[in-house]
Amino acid sequence: MVSSVNKDVHELPDKMNIETDAVIVNQLVGTKGESKDETFEAGTKMIRAFIRCEKGVGLSRNTALSKADSELIHFGDDDIIYDKGYSDKIVKEFDDHPEADMILFNVKAQEGRETYWNVDFAPVTWKNYGRYPAYAIAARREKLLESGVKYSLLFGGGAPYMNGEDSLFLHDCLKAGLKIYRTTVALGHEEAGKSTWFKGYTDKFFYDRGVLYAFLYGSLADILGFRFLFKYRKEMCAEKGLFKCFRLLSDGIGKGRELKKAK
Known part of the structure; x- marks a missing residue:
């Protein structure tokens, strides 16, 4: 399931090396x-x-999720280039791990934008779920639909608030009880390009991060937010x-709490 902006949809399957039916x-x-x-x-x-x-x-x-009809689904972006045989790797990993509702795969990010690289097969928990991009995520479609979890319309490119x-x-998937695992299996790499959302450590960057923290951490948002800033103070502040x-x-945390109450 590919999310793209201003692209030629007829060129994407070959450009991305997509091996399966796709939305x-x-x-x-x-x-x-x-x-x-x-x-x-596009071929077969x-x-x-x-x-x-x-x-x-x-x-x-x-x-994309509402239009998909396959047993297994994988989120993708238009700047991901897949390795030959990646689709068989996804199927095999789910076959080998029937306990998994969702598996987070390795995809090599461009230099300077790395947030994760899995070095073992292990459960994804409340301690480590926050590092993964959408293009890492594959899932059993029925399990995801049964959970009722969807993407927020408040965050990310083109939304009111920045990334997150x-x-x-993934926070909502864990809360819904989905069993999530990480794997060392690699699927491809991210094509080099400029970030669509990061414009530096602006006022909006910090405010929007606060809105996100209210949704992720509730009453602990202020404490964890300060810890985040203190840890990266030399770079960010x-x-x-x-x-x-x-x-x-x-x-931003205050605004996020208002938004949560209004839901």
């Missing part, structure tokens, strides 16, 4: 076009593409200072 949701942002649905063949693969005049990565992933949508998604950054983050 592509391509959002048209800042460009002319109209919403439409397409179905076409059947591709269903949904072009939408809208924005928001959470909305894109939810649309993947962490919140060099310009503004630790306490100004914390005030911005705290304001």
Whole structure:
């Protein structure tokens, strides 16, 4: 299930080395076009593409999930290049681990954007779920649908608040009781390019991080938020200072708590 923005859906299957049937949701942002649905063949693969005049990565992933019909599903981005045989690796890993509702695979991120690399097969818990991007995630579709978990429309590219949508998604999956595991199996790599959301350590960066922490950590958001800033203070807070950054983050936490109450 590929989320893309302003891409040619006919080129993506070959560019990404997609080996299976696929659902592509391509959002048209800042460009002319109209919403439409397409179905076409790419070699032996059947591709269903949904072009939408809208924005928001959470909305894109939810649309893809609603259109998928396979037993196993895998979230993807348009800048992921898959290795030959990756699809068989996913199937084998789920066959070998029937206890897993969801498995987080290795995908090599571009240099400077690495957040994780699995070195063992182990459960994903409340202690370590926050490091994984969407393109690591594969799941048993029925289990995910039964859980009722969907991507938040508040966070991520094209949403009101910056990144964090993947962490919140996995948070909600754990809360719903899904059994999540990590694996050393690698599927491919991320194509080099600029971040679509990170514009430096701006006021919005800290405020939005506070909104996210309210959703992830509840009453512990302030404590864990300060710990996060203190740990990375030399990098993140060099310009503004630790306490100004914390005030911005705290304001965001307050907004996040308001949003949670309104849900």
